[in-house]
Amino acid sequence: MGDTVLTAHELRASYRGRQVLRGVRFDVEAGSLVGVVGENGAGKSTLLRILAGRQRPDGGSVVRRATLGYCSQQPVLNPSLTVDQHLRYFQLAYRLPGLDRALALLDRFAFTDRLGSRVRTLSGGTRQKLHLVLALMHNPGLLLLDEPYQGFDWETYLRFWRLADELRAQGTAVLVVSHLVFDRSRLDRIHHLADGTLHEAEPEAPSSRRELAR
Numbered sequence: 001m002g003d004t005v006l007t008a009h010e011l012r013a014s015y016r017g018r019q020v021l022r023g024v025r026f027d028v029e030a031g032s033l034v035g036v037v038g039e040n041g042a043g044k045s046t047l048l049r050i051l052a053g054r055q056r057p058d059g060g061s062v063v064r065r066a067t068l069g070y071c072s073q074q075p076v077l078n079p080s081l082t083v084d085q086h087l088r089y090f091q092l093a094y095r096l097p098g099l100d101r102a103l104a105l106l107d108r109f110a111f112t113d114r115l116g117s118r119v120r121t122l123s124g125g126t127r128q129k130l131h132l133v134l135a136l137m138h139n140p141g142l143l144l145l146d147e148p149y150q151g152f153d154w155e156t157y158l159r160f161w162r163l164a165d166e167l168r169a170q171g172t173a174v175l176v177v178s179h180l181v182f183d184r185s186r187l188d189r190i191h192h193l194a195d196g197t198l199h200e201a202e203p204e205a206p207s208s209r210r211e212l213a214r
């Protein structure tokens, strides 16, 4: 693992006086695969929005030292536009010279045949694939993913983790928010969010990680 690409310092957040985050601090290193787990309503999405700069914390600070890719639980897609139109829109936003990487990702997730389809005609899982492609197509150094495999079938789920492993190997930091316990074995570090603070939990032994189908 490498340099620290994300630092969260004493993050606090509350909604109408109810504290959700009570001083969250942690670092994420380049080339690491990190999980934030916690029960429904624990504050995981709130934390991720703050880390991505989409929500202002009530206290504390975030330092990002890499290009950000963010895949939220809120859809960023326009149902009336096609997959291709979304790619071109994000190409402009990211100032990319071409769509090579985006198209390779589409191919990887096996939905190149839907390039001309309007988003409203896509299944939930295919929309989620598009969300991921849009978060990844500019090759960010720091990837923040909120429940990224919701709606994925098993093969797509495995493809997701293979890709996450490759990104990690090329030095990308990948932070995945999930409430799914069986993801834990795939992660280098796991932080458990409970009562508004993060506690590092023990990942499973690396040997059992390798035994999982990838």
Ligand SMILES: Nc1ncnc2c1ncn2[C@@H]1O[C@H](COP(=O)(O)OP(=O)(O)OP(=O)(O)O)[C@@H](O)[C@H]1O
Binding pocket: 015, 016, 020, 038, 039, 040, 041, 042, 043, 044, 045, 046, 047, 179
């Ligand atoms: N905009 C908001 N206004 C008021 N309360 C909010 C708002 N956003 C989140 N909350 C509350 O803050 C708490 C944490 O919500 P958050 O969505 O961050 O949790 P989570 O861990 O991501 O949950 P889940 O696993 O269900 O997605 C919840 O009790 C939620 O109801």
